[in-house]
Amino acid sequence: MRALGGALLGRRARLRWVHLILGGALLMPYWLLGTLVVAPFRNGDGLFAGDLVVQFGAYGVALPLAAVSALFPLARPMSVAVARTLCGVPAERFADGPARSWAARVRTAGWFTLHTGVGGLVAGMSLAVPPFAVTLMALPFSAALRRSAAAGFWSLDQRWLVYGGVPAGLATLAALAAVAAGAGALLAQQAPPLLGPTPADRLVAAERRAADLAVRNRLARELHDSVGHALSAVTLQAGAARTVLDSDPEFVREALTAIEETTRRTVGELDAVLGLLRQGEDDGELPGRPGLEALEALLAAAGRPVSLTVRGGDPARVPEAVSREAYRIVQEGLTNAARHAGDEPVSLTIERDEETLEIVMENPLPARPPVARPGGGRGLRGVGERARLLGGTAGARPVDGVWRLEARLPAGARGEGVR
Structure with missing residues (x-):
C-alpha cells in the first residue's frame, strides 16, 4: 500500500501531475480558437454552452494548431526546460538548443501535441472529478444535498448512493490519481525519443x-x-x-x-x-x-x-x-x-x-x-x-x-x- 501510495501521490507523481496540468493550460488558447471554428456548426452555441460536441470538436481542432506552432525552433528548448524539471527523466537524455533540422522539429511537435493533448484531458478531469467526488461523499450526510440541484446536475439521485457515496467518492479520487500517474508515466517514457538528440544533434x-x-x-x-x-x-x-x-x-x-x-x-x-x-x-x-x-x-x-x-x-x-x-x-x-x-x-x-x-x-x-x-x-x-x-x-x-x-x-x- 505504501508503494502504491507513493506511485500515485509521491513527489515524482505530483510533479508529473503539475506537468500535465501545465499542458492543459498551454492547450487552452488553442481550444478557445477551436470553439470559434466549431461552435457555428452547432446552431451558434457559445463558447461555454456545455455542449460536449463543441468541446471535443474544439479539442480536435486545437491539437493540429498546437502541433504547427511547435515547429518553430525555440519550441524545443522551452519544452525541454519544463520536462527536465517535472518529468523525472535524467537531464542528459534531453537535447540542448533549438531544433535546427526538420526531423527535430517534427519530434518536438509530436511531443508538444502529446503534452497538451493528454494534459488537457487530465486537467479537465482534475477540475471536474474532485467536486463530483466530494458531492458523492457528502450525500449520505445531507438530505438537503440529496434534494439539491447539485445532486440533480450529477444525476446522483439513486438511493444506493446514500450508503455507498463515501467509498464511491474515494474510489473516484483514487481513479483520478491513477489516471494522472499513468499519463505522467507515459509522457516520461516518450520524452527521451521526442525531446532527445537527433542523429544530427549527436553529430554536432x-x-x-x-x-x-x-x-x-x-x-x-x-x-x-x-x-x-x-x-x-x-x-x-x-x-x-x-x-x-x-x-x-x-x-x-x-x-x-x-x-x-x-x-x-x-x-x-x-x-x-x-x-x-x-x-x-x-x-x-x-x-x-x-x-x-x-x-x-x-x-x-x-x-x-x-x-x-x-x-x-x-x-x-x-x-x-x-x-x-x-x-x-x-x-x-x-x-x-x-x-x-x-x-x-x-x-x-x-x-x-x-x-x-x-x-x-x-x-x-x-x-x-x-x-x-x-x-x-x-x-x-x-x-x-x-x-x-x-x-x-x-x-x-x-x-x-x-x-x-x-x-x-x-x-x-x-x-x-x-x-
Whole structure:
C-alpha cells in the first residue's frame, strides 16, 4: 500500500501531475480558437454552452494548431526546460538548443501535441472529478444535498448512493490519481525519443567534443614543451653553477642570468595558456608564442653547447604557423637531449628551400638507457602531432650511435593557412 501510495501521490507523481496540468493550460488558447471554428456548426452555441460536441470538436481542432506552432525552433528548448524539471527523466537524455533540422522539429511537435493533448484531458478531469467526488461523499450526510440541484446536475439521485457515496467518492479520487500517474508515466517514457538528440544533434555534439579535445591537447602540448624545456634548462644551469660555485663566479653569474631569463619567458607563456583555459575558449592563436626569430635566445639558454648550421634561406622567413611549430620542435629536441644525454653537445641543422623546412637534431646516445618516467613522456609524440597538423612529417630514432630527431615542414603556401 505504501508503494502504491507513493506511485500515485509521491513527489515524482505530483510533479508529473503539475506537468500535465501545465499542458492543459498551454492547450487552452488553442481550444478557445477551436470553439470559434466549431461552435457555428452547432446552431451558434457559445463558447461555454456545455455542449460536449463543441468541446471535443474544439479539442480536435486545437491539437493540429498546437502541433504547427511547435515547429518553430525555440519550441524545443522551452519544452525541454519544463520536462527536465517535472518529468523525472535524467537531464542528459534531453537535447540542448533549438531544433535546427526538420526531423527535430517534427519530434518536438509530436511531443508538444502529446503534452497538451493528454494534459488537457487530465486537467479537465482534475477540475471536474474532485467536486463530483466530494458531492458523492457528502450525500449520505445531507438530505438537503440529496434534494439539491447539485445532486440533480450529477444525476446522483439513486438511493444506493446514500450508503455507498463515501467509498464511491474515494474510489473516484483514487481513479483520478491513477489516471494522472499513468499519463505522467507515459509522457516520461516518450520524452527521451521526442525531446532527445537527433542523429544530427549527436553529430554536432561529437564535433564540439572533438574540437574541445583538440584545443585541450594543443594547450597540453604548449605547456609540456614550454614548461618542460624551461625546467630542463634551469636544472642544467643550476647544476653547472653549483659545480663551479667557488672556482668560477663569473660563470655562476651567467648561469643565474640565464635561469632568470628562462623562467621569466616561461612564466609569460604559461600565463597566456592559462588565460585561455580560464576563458574556456580558444580563438586559434596563443598570444606571445615565439617562433624561429627567437631561436638564438633558445639555444643560448639551453645550458649545453649547441652547434647551429643553417642552409638555404632564412629559416625565420617562413609562414608564421610553421615558424612557431618549428620553434617548439627544436625546443622539445633540446629538452629530450637534456633529459637523456647529460652534458653532451647537440648539433642542429636547419635547411630551407622553396617548399620545405627541414630540421635535424643529433646528440650522442647515453652509455646507459635512461630511466623511463612514470606515465611516459609525450614530447616526441607531440612533435609528430605538430608536424602532421602542418602537413609535414617528423620522427626520432637512433642512427650510428647518435639520437636523431628529424622534421620536415611545409614552408610554402600550404603552411600559411594553418593556425
